[in-house]
Amino acid sequence: MNEWYAKDTSKKIRSTFKAKGDAGKHVASSPPYGYMKDPDDKNKWIIDEEAAEVVRRIFKLTLEGKGPFQICKILEADKVEIPAYHQQKMGMGLWLNRELNHPYRWTSSSVASILTRKEYLGHTVNFKTRKHFKDKKSHYVAQKYWQIFEDTQEPIIDEETFYNAQKCRTGIKRYPNGWGEPHPLDGSLCAEQGLDYL
Numbered sequence: 590m591n592e593w594y595a596k597d598t599s600k601k602i603r604s605t606f607k608a609k610g611d612a613g614k615h616v617a618s619s620p621p622y623g624y625m626k627d628p629d630d631k632n633k634w635i636i637d638e639e640a641a642e643v644v645r646r647i648f649k650l651t652l653e654g655k656g657p658f659q660i661c662k663i664l665e666a667d668k669v670e671i672p673a674y675h676q677q678k679m680g681m682g683l684w685l686n687r688e689l690n691h692p693y694r695w696t697s698s699s700v701a702s703i704l705t706r707k708e709y710l711g712h713t714v715n716f717k718t719r720k721h722f723k724d725k726k727s728h729y730v731a732q733k734y735w736q737i738f739e740d741t742q743e744p745i746i747d748e749e750t751f752y753n754a755q756k757c758r759t760g761i762k763r764y765p766n767g768w769g770e771p772h773p774l775d776g777s778l779c780a781e782q783g784l785d786y787l
Contacts, residue, residue: 614632614713615632615634615713615715615741619676619681619682620634620637620681620708621706621708621709622637622640622643622644622672622675622676622703623636623637623640623641623643623644623703623709623745624636624637624640624641624708624742624745625637625679625681626681633742634741634742635742635743636742636743636745637679639675640672640675640676641745643664643669644703644709644745644746645745645746647660647664647700647703647704648704648746648750648751648754650663651704651754651757651758652750652753652754652757654757656697656758657697657698657700657701657704658697660695660700661695661696661697661699661700664693664695665693665694665695668693669693669695670692670693671689671691671692671693671694671695671696671699672699672703673689674689674692677689704754704755704758705755707737707751708742709744709745709746709751710739710744710746710747710748710751711739711740711741711742711743711744711745712737712738712739712740712741713737713738713741713742714735714736714737714738715735715736715737715738716730716734716735716736
C-alpha cells in the first residue's frame, strides 16, 4: 500500500512538473548565474546585476578571441567569485549548504556553459535534462527535446553578441581538450578570421 502510494505521488509530481514546463514557466530549482528570483514573485527571474556584468564580460572576452581556459585565468586573477560561491552568498543555488574552499577557481566547463545558455537571451529553456530509468539520475538530452519560450525575462546578452560568440568559438581551433589556448596557426582574435564583432 505504501509503495503504491509513493509511486502514485511521484507520478502526480512529475505530471505537475511537466504541465508547468509545457506552459512556459520556469522549472529549474534556481535561476542561472546572472539572474535571481523576484522577491515579489518567485516564478519571475530578474537580473542580478553583479553577476550579469561578469556574464557580459565573458562574452566580450570570447569575442576578443579568448577561450574558456584563458577566461578562467583572467577571472581568477581579478578575484571574480565563481557562480556557486556568488549564489551561495545570495542565498540560492545548488551549493547553498556546501562548503566552498576556492571562491575564485573558475573552470573551463563553467565558462563554456555560460556561453551556451539561451536563458541569457531572455528565454525560458525547459526540459534540458531527463532522469534515466536505470540510475535515476538526471542526464542532459539533445537540444531538439528542449522547450524554449522566448522573451520571458529581461535579457542579459543581445542576440547578435550571443550568436557571434558561438561563431567565434567554433571558428577557432584549439588544443585537443577544446578549452585551452587557440591553436598557434589559427590566430587569436575573431577579427583575424574575418569576424569583426566589436
